[in-house]
Amino acid sequence: MTQYIYCMTNNKPKIWLPKIDKTKRGVYHAIVDAMRHDIEAGVLKAGDQLPPQRELAWQLQVNLTTISRAYREAMRQHLIGGEVGRGTYILANSAEASLFELRDKGLAKGRTQTDFIDLSTNIPARNASDNRFNQTLRTITAANLTTLYEEYHAPMLLDQLKIAATKWLNWRKMPSKPENIVLAGGAQTALQAILIALCNAGDSILVEQYTFPGMKDFARQFGLKLIPINMDKQGILPNELTKIAKKNNAKYIILVPNHQNPTGAVMSAERQQQVAKTIVAQNLTLIEDDVYGGLSNMPPLSALLPDQAIYLTSLSKTVSFGLRVGFIHTKTEHLAALTHATNLTQWSLSPIMMQMAIDWIEDGTAFDKAAWQLSEISERRKIADNILPKNNISTRDKNSPHLWLNIPQSIDIQSECEKIGLNIAPVSIFLPQQRQKHQNHIRISLVAPATRQNLAIGLKRLAEILA
Incomplete structure (x- = not known):
């Protein structure tokens, strides 16, 4: 049965006609599949606005x-992006979507989770013997503080998290005070709030x-022009910064000066001083x-x-992926604009996750988990160094959770990896300009x-391609 979904293109109504089979996988999967199909076919283009969720449910x-489940899944796959006050937009005619599609393609071709290996997703390593996430959840819920966790954020909880955030930032050698902290539901939400509060469509950034895919998504949504600066x-x-800044x-x-995404580059103290002087x-x-x-x-x-x-x-890359808590630190000049963007910052925070972040920072669990991550990354880097050809590894720092690999121009690396059940992140998704x-x-x-x-199995497959 053909279903009608209305979207907006250049402020004019456009009817989208996906075929939704309600007997397979579920309706929300069918909507996402249809969306992806029409993006690939060019029916839906970047910037097309989807209808509000209630309207679509009615249609x-x-x-x-x-x-809601369909929209969340489409966002996870980078097919769409949402902007408070403006709606939900198509993103996925860009190359970034490929980062999230290969797993589904591989499994659809009959591969299992065992023989399909993901080397693309930047999430913390999982410690199978560490059950503190579940233990802390049980402790928090056992307290039965329903007024604290089932309503809007209590001022006391917000203040406590700002104090904990200050402790985390000071550990990072970033001098801070609670009154200069703005809370957010993760780093991506924090960056989105900053861009909305401070930038206008047409601004150059x-x-x-090479920049992370989320930055490119935001640039498209907000109409920002990204200007790349050459790196080593x-x-x-x-x-290069001086030259580019004078022209724009x-x-x-x-x-991202520490473990830059995607290259893993870390600025030395000397380079930090040079870049800081140039920024001033x-x-x-x-x-x-x-x-x-x-x-x-x-x-x-x-x-x-x-x-x-x-x-x-945030804590999601170093402590626990599920701990979606982010911190912004800035001087008074920018605080008012960011504080007013509460729909994008503190309202998106889960009170239970806020309490977990407070507890873990105060009792040292967060720092312990970060130390375990470092230890695990060190061991995994040894595996990579033993398996991959040395001349292919560009990333120097041994603590980086990701590696930037040089690939011969003659190799269609994404295609070759897909054939053998590997998911990698190609250079195309990190280019600020098309x-x-x-x-x-x-x-x-x-x-x-x-x-x-x-990891070793995946790296051996990759090494065979590079041999």
């Missing part, structure tokens, strides 16, 4: 929960030569994403720029496979 005569194995080059009327630069000289404001900072021996770059930096971090010149690279995650054994 399809299905439960609102079904539509300086970024690294320590991150951006100061002289940019106010903000977004950097060019009158830029740094927006620093330090989500991997807990795995680095280097302090944040923002510590050198107390008057020209907005710092954001026609940007680049070498052949891939990013692989050392911590994506559940075990070291699975």
Whole structure:
């Protein structure tokens, strides 16, 4: 049966006609499958606006929960993105969607979770013997503080989390005070709030030569122009920053100085000093994403720029992926704009996750888990160094959870990996500009496979392609 879904293109109604088979996989899966199909076919294009969830539920005569599940799954696969106050938009005609599709394709071809190996997803390694997440959840729920966890955030909980955030930032050698902290439901939510609060459509944003896919998604949603700055194995080059900043009327630069995503680059103390001086000289404001900072021996770059930096971090890359709690630290000038964006920041926080973050930072669990991550990454890097050809590994720092690999131009690496059941992140999804010149690279995650054994299997398959 053909169902009608209405979307908006250039502010004009457009009827989308997916065929939804309600007998297979469930309606929400069918909606996502139809969405992906029509994106690939060019029926839906980047920027097309989908209808509100309630309207779509009414049009399809299905439960609102079904539509919500479909939208959440489509967001997970980077098919769509949401912006508060403006709606939900198609994103997935871009290359970033390929990062989330290979697993489904492989399993659909008959591969099992055992022989399909994901080397693309940047999530913390899982410690099978660590049950503290479940234990803490039981402790929190056993307290039976329903007024604290089933209503809007209590001021006491918000204040406690800001104090805990200050402790985490100070551990990172980022001087902070609770009154300069803005809370958010993770680093991506924090960055989204910052961009909405401070930027306008058409603004130029300086970024690294290769940038993380979420930044590209936000640029499309908000109409921002990303300007790449050339890098070496320590991150951006100061002289390149000077040259690019003088040519563009940019106010903000977004950097990941510690375990840069995707290259794994870490700025040395000398490079940090050089970049900080250049940012001051060019009158830029740094927006620093330090989500991997807990795995680095280097302090944040923002510590050198107390008057020209907005710092954001979270616990999801270093402590626990499910702990979606993010922190923004900034000077008073930007606090008002960010605090007013509560729909994007603190309202998206789960009170139970807030309490878990408070407990873990206060009792030391968060720091212990970060230390375990470092130890596990070190062991997995040894495996990679023993299996992969040395000249293919570009990432120097041994604490990086991901590696940037040089790939011969003659190899269609994504196609070859798909054939043997490997999911990797190709260079195309990290290019800030569509026609940007680049070498052949891939990013692989050392911590994506559940075990070291699975990692070794995946790396051996990859090494055979590179041989």
